[in-house]
Every structure is written in C-alpha cells, then in structure tokens.
Amino acid sequence: MDSRISRKLNKLKEEKRKALITYIAAGDPSLDKTMELVLTMEKAGADIMELGIPYSDPLADGPVIQRASIRALSKGINIDYIFSMVLNLRCKTEIPLVFLIYYNTIFSYGIEEFLNRCKECGIDGLIIPDLPLEERKILNEMMKDYPIDLIALVAPTSNNRIKEIVEGSSGFIYCISSKGVTGTRETFDEELKAFMEDVRRYSKIPLAIGFGISDAKSVRNLKDLADGLIVGSAIIKEIEKGIELGNIEGRVFEFVKSLREAIDE
Numbered sequence: 001m002d003s004r005i006s007r008k009l010n011k012l013k014e015e016k017r018k019a020l021i022t023y024i025a026a027g028d029p030s031l032d033k034t035m036e037l038v039l040t041m042e043k044a045g046a047d048i049m050e051l052g053i054p055y056s057d058p059l060a061d062g063p064v065i066q067r068a069s070i071r072a073l074s075k076g077i078n079i080d081y082i083f084s085m086v087l088n089l090r091c092k093t094e095i096p097l098v099f100l101i102y103y104n105t106i107f108s109y110g111i112e113e114f115l116n117r118c119k120e121c122g123i124d125g126l127i128i129p130d131l132p133l134e135e136r137k138i139l140n141e142m143m144k145d146y147p148i149d150l151i152a153l154v155a156p157t158s159n160n161r162i163k164e165i166v167e168g169s170s171g172f173i174y175c176i177s178s179k180g181v182t183g184t185r186e187t188f189d190e191e192l193k194a195f196m197e198d199v200r201r202y203s204k205i206p207l208a209i210g211f212g213i214s215d216a217k218s219v220r221n222l223k224d225l226a227d228g229l230i231v232g233s234a235i236i237k238e239i240e241k242g243i244e245l246g247n248i249e250g251r252v253f254e255f256v257k258s259l260r261e262a263i264d265e
Contacts, residue, residue, distance in 0.1 A: 005149050021049075024052065031082070115143065
C-alpha cells in the first residue's frame with residue numbers, strides 16, 4: 001500500500017520538482033516546540049519531515065545532532081511522549097513523517113508494538129542507521145501489512161553491497177554524501193555523482209542525498225544528482241541560535257524557505 005511518502009514523491013515527480021526533506025530532534029527544545037517547528041517548516045516549503053528519536057549513543061550523528069538529543073533526553077523525553085506528540089500533530093498536518101531511530105530503541109519497545117504505535121499515530125517511514133542487514137530482512141517481512149516505509153541508508157563505502165542494502169526498500173533511498181557522521185560541510189566528494197549512478201542502477205525508487213547539506217549553495221550544487229535533499233544539522237544550528245535569541249520559529253522558517261527557493265531554481 002502507498003504511504004504518504006510515496007504519494008508526495010510521486011506528486012513532486014509529476015510537477016518536475018525535487019523534495020526538500022528536513023530533520024529535527026523530537027523534543028528539542030520541547031515537544032510543543034517540535035510540533036510548532038514541523039508546521040513552520042511545512043509552511044516554509046519542506047515536503048517530508050524527519051523526526052530524530054533521542055538516543056544516548058547515536059553512532060551516526062555528529063556533534064550538533066548529539067547536542068539536540070542530549071537537550072531532549074535531559075527533559076525526560078521518551079518514545080511514548082513522542083508518539084503522543086505525533087498523534088496531536090496529525091490533527092494539524094498531513095506532511096509525511098519519518099522517524100530516524102536506532103534499532104535498540106525499537107527492539108526494547110517491542111517490534112510489533114512499536115509498528116502498531118507508528119501506524120496508530122501516523123508515522124510514514126523509518127530510518128534505522130544501525131539496522132543489520134539480516135534484521136532488515138526480518139523487519140521488512142513484518143512491515144508488509146503496515147503503510148510504513150523502511151528507508152535504506154546507503155553510503156559510498158557500501159561498494160558491492162549496494163544492491164543487497166536497497167533491496168526491499170520503499171519510500172526513498174537515503175544516500176549518504178560522504179564518509180563519517182552527520183554535520184555541515186563546505187565541499188562534497190567528487191565521486192558522489194558516480195556513487196549516485198551506482199545506487200540508481202539498483203533501485204527505481206527516489207534517491208535523496210543527506211549528510212553535510214548546510215545552505216542554499218550546497219542545495220544548488222547537489223539537487224541535480226537526486227530526487228530530494230535532506231538537511232538536518234544546519235537546521236538544528238538555527239534552533240540553537242533561536243534558543244539564545246528567543247526566535248526559534250522565525251530563524252528556522254527563513255532558513256528552510258531559502259533552501260526551498262534554492263531547490264526550486
């Protein structure tokens with residue numbers, strides 16, 4: 001069954017437009033503010049929203065996202081609070097929502113119970129950075145009856161495993177722009193174009209580039225290589241500045257709007 005993600009990406013393809021996918025950490029600086037930020041970014045032009053589930057040992061995350069997780073965890077944010085927040089958010093928007101979550105959180109919660117809660121509150125996709133390939137196959141099988149996409153992460157270091165990694169994925173493929181953890185960057189690997197062509201060879205679903213996209217300039221440089229771009233750490237930096245200055249939504253709106261304008265040029 002089609003998810004909101006697939007429907008949104010198909011619509012954008014018909015319109016000959018690229019997807020802008022934005023990321024924030026759920027609960028940073030509060031769950032109420034997370035709801036406001038999702039709605040703010042939708043108004044600014046975001047097409048799909050990733051919500052990071054705070055985790056104490058986020059291996060794939062750089063220092064900016066780690067700080068956001070720490071701020072959320074310090075306030076006692078947990079997965080049940082986030083499910084309740086998403087349920088309330090669904091009364092206000094139909095924007096596709098994706099959880100970026102570490103596998104231990106799902107396993108500890110109980111896989112079937114977790115999937116049921118995702119379905120009940122309206123989560124459309126899962127990105128699981130530390131999901132082993134064998135566990136991915138098991139989870140894929142379990143998710144067949146859920147309108148939830150299991151989004152594969154594939155990196156330039158994946159080499160001859162690309163085909164196996166992307167097999168069975170749905171929604172979109174999260175293509176990591178370079179080696180290492182998340183964060184903003186000034187330049188990108190010259191081999192990125194060839195890497196994207198390799199991924200395209202093994203999957204017909206949309207491809208989105210993430211890790212390191214920090215401003216409108218990097219959006220312009222990369223948008224022709226993929227069907228969508230993912231921006232996270234740069235948005236969290238705007239949230240941090242907004243916390244200091246008391247203008248979180250305003251800063252985030254203007255920044256995401258600049259990304260939307262760049263991707264639509």
